[in-house]
Amino acid sequence: MRLFDYELSGNCYKVRFLLHALALPYERRAMNFHPGREHKAAWFIEHHHPRGQLPVLEDDGVSIPDAQAILVHLASRYDPAGQWYPDDPAIRARIAPWLAVADDLTGSAGAARLHDAFGYPLDIAACRRAARAVLRRLDDHLAEGASGGARWLAGTPVPTIADIACFPYVALAPEGGIALDAFPALRQWVGRFRRQPGFIGMAGIMAPQIGP
Known part of the structure; x- marks a missing residue:
């Protein structure tokens, strides 16, 4: 590969x-x-x-x-264990919309980050408005799920590719001038994702500090 x-x-x-x-x-x-x-x-x-x-x-x-x-x-x-994309058609149906949301994040929060980092000629105000709308949708979904004990986007007990797909451009949104202060459920989800065993980061998304 x-x-x-x-x-x-x-x-x-x-x-x-x-x-x-x-x-x-x-x-x-x-x-x-x-x-x-x-x-x-x-x-x-x-x-x-x-x-x-x-x-x-x-x-x-x-x-x-x-x-x-x-x-x-x-x-x-x-993935023989089937964690990340389970064979269950109902779960795959719940995952699929979040893959589309991940594309929306790329075109909004990701685009705003390109503008701020590299000066790409974009309508930055429109990008940030669109990003906040997507983040609100994610935050509302996660908050509603949390009331029923769900912790991940597809309602599964462990993260799936839905969470992987959406995570980076949420976590990196502040680099495009989009604060996460108004999205508490989303911030908690970002924290959960970063605390997974074996988590790896990138510039702007570092692994959490492990205390003594």
Whole structure:
């Protein structure tokens, strides 16, 4: 397996997280996303992603684009315990909408972060408004679930790829000028995710400190 990766990308991070959780060996191909824009190079677009986006995973010679699609692929193929993407159709039906929400987070909170970090020419006010609307939806869902004892997005006793997919751009939202102060249930969920055994972080999402 080979991952075309950018260290500071939340979408790439979620794939690295699941590869780590599943203890899967892989080759990491670091891409010069900024300022080199290597993901827009002709060779990458021709052979790996027609829209020139990261991440892309090569598995058995097949290039799989899109972070959420990669999560489904990895969990379906390499998680015999079935934690991350259970076989139960009802649970998969609950997971699917959150994969779409993860795309909404990329296009709002993730875009705001690109604007602030790299100066991408975006309507930053619109990005932040859209991000807050998505965060409100997540917070309301988590708060409602908590009243019934649910701790994770799909209502499962353990996290699934729904949680992996949504986590990075929630946790990184402050880097795009979007505070999480108004979303208490979401902040608690971020804390739970970070306290998982074997958690790995990235710049802006560090592993929690372990006390004496």
